[in-house]
Amino acid sequence: MGLKIITDSTADLLESWALKNDVQIMGLTVQLDNVTYETVGPDRLTSEFLLEKMAAGGKPTTSQVNAGQFETVFRQAAENGEDVLYIAFSSVLSGTYQSSLIARDIVREEYPEAVIDIVDTLAAAGGEGYLVMLAAKARAEGQSLQDIKALIADVAPRLRTFFLVDNLYHLMRGGRLSKTSALVGSLANIKPLLWLDASGRLVPLAKLRGRKKGMREMIKQATADLGHDTAVVAYANDDKAAQSLKEQLLEYEDIKQVIILPLGPVISTHVGPNTLAVFTIAKNAR
Incomplete structure (x- = not known):
């Protein structure tokens, strides 16, 4: 049984780092000029393009990761017998954390023994990203899920x-x-x-x-x-x-x-x- 570490695109981690360190990134979306852009994947929106548009008067908005997206990922992990640790963007700044809680409850109805731990970091950007880095490093060192949760609980505040x-x-x-x-x-x-x-x-x-x-x-x-x-x-x-x-x-x-x-x-x-x-x-x- 392995441990799957998940975060979201507000952690601002490079996808190359995430791939190398086996961390899955859930992507929030950005709406700009009536177009919805993904923030994860090969066709993701770049900050350079976005900032150019904003400098020219563009007014983008963002949307949270929805419960259905989390449900798909959590269910797959449960089917594979993997434990999940989702290190989340601050619940004060986005509804993404709440979406993950809804998805966990749905998946647990089908897989009551599934281990799906969700941590509200109350953090954003590089702060959230660094907590994910610490978690990935601890997992690579062989630390348990409980040890990693304790580490984040100590550092995040x-x-x-x-x-x-x-x-x-x-x-x-x-x-x-x-x-x-x-x-x-x-x-x-x-x-x-x-x-x-x-x-x-x-x-x-x-x-x-x-x-x-x-x-x-x-x-x-x-x-x-x-x-x-x-x-x-x-x-x-x-x-x-x-x-x-x-x-x-x-x-x-x-x-x-x-x-x-x-x-x-x-x-x-x-x-x-x-x-x-x-x-x-x-x-x-x-």
């Missing part, structure tokens, strides 16, 4: 997530932020810094004048209370800034490794072009 965005228009448009909170995004040269709080909600943290000052403040916040030697940097169409963040983070003695991941199309839809993000693990829970 200590995960720090920070987003530096050009403006808050896209987050407001997608319903992830109120109009009142988004007003600051219209101010000239003000770069909003946001973070995911303990409840998994995206909350404005600071208003910085200028991108460089915003990057410095994001690093300051991300390196406070460090409890792990790995950081993740994510970016939307600004790889040079991502490299700069990596170099600055590696100046900290407690950080030994920085992983860079481009923001995928689902997350990019909500945060917009030129977004930067940093994910670290603290000593203490949020």
